[in-house]
Amino acid sequence: MNGLPQPTTAEKGPVSVIAGPWPSYSQFKGLPERDRWVMYGSAKALRQALEDQGLVMAETYDAFVRRVTGELDL
Template sequence: MTPITKPAQAPQQRAGAAIVAGPWPDYTAFRHLLEADRWRAYECAKRHRADLVAQGFETAEPYDAFVRRVCEELQL
């Protein structure tokens, strides 16, 4: 793997926090589920992200973009 010497825009980082850039899980495989099950998958995705943040990780994807992406992938 070739390291990137000058990324176009480096994410901002809090002191001591590791940034998780992804790849993030793709939830499109759950589109066939009933709506109630897709909502459970959405809650699970939010909980997973919250757990990472609680452990000191920062994500490169802003929370609003995360919610928008997961909702689109789950067709909610």
């Protein structure tokens, strides 16, 4: 351990923090707009699934939305 306190949540106790940004969606920028919106929905669903498992993203949700919409040119 690095000696730093481990992040916790009130409901679940200690949590794992995932440093990001991860994954990158920039490779999908060339898709048609409708498909890019589908990828955006998938990105949000993946993040939610990870958070539902108790993982905490180092990247804030607002930063995540800005990054992914920028990478997808939405």
